[in-house]
Amino acid sequence: MRSGRRLTLGLVVAAMLLGSQGQALAGNKPAYRYPWLPVKARVADLLSRMSLDDKLGQMMQAERLGIKAPGDVAKAKLGSLLSGGSSQPTPNTTQAWADMYDNFQREALSTPLGIPLIYGVDAVHGHNGLYGATVYPHNIGLGATRNPALAKKIGRATAEEVSATGIDWDFAPCLCVSRNDRWGRTYESFGEVPELATSMSTIIDGLQGRSLSQPASVMATAKHYIGDGGTTGGVNEGNTQISEQELRKIHLPPFRAAVERGVGSVMVSYSSWNDVKLHANSYLINNVLKGELGFKGIVISDYNGVDKIDGKTGFTPEEVSASVNAGIDMIMVPFEYQKFIDTLRGEVQNGHVSQARIDDANRRILTKKFELGLFEHPLTDRKYMSTVGSKEHRDLAREAVRESQVLLKNDNNVLPLDKSRNKIFVAGKTADDLGNQTGGWTVGWQGASGPVTTGTTILQGIKQTAKPSSTVTYSKDGTGIDHSYDVAVAVVGETPYAETKGDRPASMGLDQTDLATLQKLHDSGVPTVVVLVSGRPLDIAQQLPQWDGLIESWLPGTEGQGVADVLFGAYNPTGKLPVTWMRSADQQPINVGDGKPALFPFGYGLSYRHGH
Template sequence: MYCSSTPVVRRCLALGMSVVLALTPIGALRADMGPVRYLDPGRPVASRVDDLLARMSLDDKLGQMTQPERRHIEPDEVTRFRIGSVLSGGGSAPSPNNVRNWADMYDGFQRAALAAPLRVPILYGVDAVHGHNNVVGATIFPHNIGLGAARDPELVRRIGAATAEEMTGTGVDWNFAPCVCVARDDRWGRTYESFGEVPELPSSMTTIIDGLQGSALGRGPTSVLATAKHYVGDGGTAGGRDQGDVRLSEEDLRAVHLPPFREAVRRAVGSVMVSYSSWNGLKMHQNRYLITDVLKGELGFSGFVVSDYNGIDQIDGAPGFTRKEVAAAINAGIDMVMVPAEWRRFIERLRAAVEDGTVPMARIDDANRRILTKKFELGLFERPMADRRYLGTIGGAAHRALARRAVAASQVVLKNDDVLPLDEGDRIFVAGRGADDIGLQSGGWTVTWQGAPGATTPGTTILQGIREAAGGSATVTYARDGTGIDRSYDVAVAVVGEQPYAEYEGDRTDDLRLDDTDRETIGRLRAAGVPVVVVLVSGRPLNVTSELPGWDGFMASWLPGTEGAGVADVLFGDTDPSGRLPVTWPRSAAQEPINAGDGQRPLFPLGAGLGYD
């Protein structure tokens, strides 16, 4: 706990009392209402919520339902408007971006929340989708598509727990993850956020929720709130268009896209984020049937529902949001609204909708009850500040070792003409844009929203991993474009693939072919007459059908993150390849969408992968 050490606080701590209570002028909490029960950690959560709700004004309640972005709100505004949550969008970080500045920033916002009359702490949300990836120096794990290839729910649970520890050190207590979408079209720019194309894969990987939240929310010092997203069907949009339309019958929507959310709810996930996409023309952000009737009613979800970033703006198709859109979203069952910049306008329009009866007060109270319940369960009223004991775990050796094992487990060998595993005594020539580039191998949602090539954060590149695995006496030569290779080398390794990207900007409507630069690099290696192994670093299958016959080895590495040595572990046989395709690999982009059981003949089927036996 990072807090004041005044005598009254020390005495309250010794008595097991809430730090918030110790710092609170009781008069400000409306003493006429009797004892301040909600600040008593010995009382049941439901009783504490009842007591707090009874003390809250409409301003307090509207503030709890509002989530601005850190760049668009000052700490004093958090106090004044009773804001319930703040987020960092992709790449939104303190400057300089380091672990202590993150903790300081979090504590500053939290102190501001605690300065309001009722002393209700905020939740701080980030997209920690493959580790605490907004923070420079954090451990970056493989993206979900790689973890789907690993098919190891316990490994994924441990990754969730490691991510929670690193978040805890910076104070951040709410993770907008996991994405449990079922990606059905590889052209979609968020394919790598999916564990796989069949519902069984994302459903089995919801163990990451257990890792993030712990055995129960708030049980243990590193428990953080998890979010199942994006509800529902975002991986099944027509043409693979991000934020597009899911044109399915209800029967098919339930069979393919709903099961992972059912499993997430079974694991008591704390929040669910609504998708930008539509279902048969109706925006999910206004779909009362799916949010209230199915998710909260049928599935029994007791947490709270959050919108996506400016998601309510899209309900009527026009820029910005109207009072009608605000009312439609809240009445549909959205409890907290991610409204990065125009949060004051949101509060005004929601207040007007409540005052004229368009949004019932019962709906406002239900939303607040859901939000406050999770804050109490997390223990935020007792432990509101960053737990700096965990700063040392961020990018620590134990987490990087875990990530390296995850990388190795995610590698999928798809072709091997007696060239793998590599021999430590080989003369090895390494080429390709992805060989010595942390940013490229980590992909999007790494330090910045779209990600970027280059040395964006500390880690081990694939080239560094190869050199380490080959040993000091081996010959490992590197040329990014493949120039300088000759017949004296025993093998060439080309590390090629996609440049970093994230949602929307990552959509592809082309033929999913390799970049011309990559194809030219591989061509130079082949021209030397030595065996060529292609390592593909990508967020989805690419069209390699015409090139594959000229390759002696082919390994899908997905987006491995900061621990490139895990790729080398498989290349050299220190770890036997165990990864299996989590998606169907098409022969051409013309087959998209292609999925198991649809009657098409793929290049490689779902579940394909070779070992070294």
């Protein structure tokens, strides 16, 4: 070493780890700036240089809309930002996202230590907040495919489109096991048994790639830990009142699988387990997740989740220390991040939160930032911009749609439809509605009806598939149908929703608009095929006898051509129910093995040529 130069603590650690290679550290850069050093050594060196304020800033994740002025990111030394479900830049283009990301990132890099931001987004079925991105079927549809290899491919394609906008962190997949279809997040679940979410956790491998440092790798998040799909009454953010044995048997296995796959982060659930909020549950986070499962990544709170611990608005010092001591490493405080930093600083200073706990949280956060290569490549890799909504990705989505369709009824072989010499009448509010087809979490948190993004509606798919010798007539409400038609296709179901607003504590049937449309078709005497677009099974037992065919389409996303492929037999349906289909809403919760008689059992699904 050059004489007179003193090794910093980090250099000593590095020298010890590397032996003679430590010689190469001679130079002016701090050890954490050397990419060839082991991540552990880089983290130790950087941590030794950080003040308490640096460390508290790293533990904060603010909403980008909460950044009120240029310089706020650097001033608070923020470690992370997110775009919530309805937080898109204007214009909502790939370029604008990338520019926004890079501007925030440059600000973080301007701080004395130059620690890059990590930026999160809810890309839960493709990069769904970005206009023009490929939107895949929601998880319940992927669960119907029973195809883990497909899930992995979707993870990879999503990671490319997310990377194109600079984002490093995806708050997906949801590994909840939905046990009550009244829950508004049922469609975010792969199904009602742990085996489905466990097998489909391959999507994590797709998102994260072979290593986080690879181009177009984004950090995945297993959420929501734990038991959010098992709340009493299917109430969102509710209370899961079950034994630890059942919690471990039903809800823990997918998280164990995610940890084994090296998932980078785990998000804590808003819900409670036997009246204790998960955001304050040290046993389940510290003992089970970090201890027993050996999770080494970042535990992140949900959006304002810490504020919900005591059930009152406005977080308290007690809530802050309870959540951090329970093992939450990064806290999503969308707007009041400065108040949170000040409160947490007070809790450290008064001894309610230890310096060791703050260091542990920072170690976990910084480790992921180094593993992602953010110190070397902090800005957007714009070569992935061409992947957004690309033909390759849309073809993959179309394949996912095909495989997710579940044929539930096919009297007199009404399906597949004949492409030639066929007179087809198409009706229903969702036949030509991309927003209904994509559902919630699509260019907006709750989603919306109408042309919310670009893609192919189910009606367009039908028109593109029928040959010129056939006619396709469309009427949204069914007006104009008569005896002359060979078949009617009704595309009906739920309109978009996300958490809480999507809870259905009362009836679970079709709405009056759909019932009126279906009645018109039935009255005409024309054989009717129903395509049900919904985030869960609906209460349809009374109407079912009037339908000749039924396909459960779930929420297929932007590629409606995949539905048409199944309707016309270009693809023989292979989808199987990932949930048990109720005979009536009052059976909820109904799950495989509980002895309740189902309208269609878990795993049911017909095909055209071979029957069930």
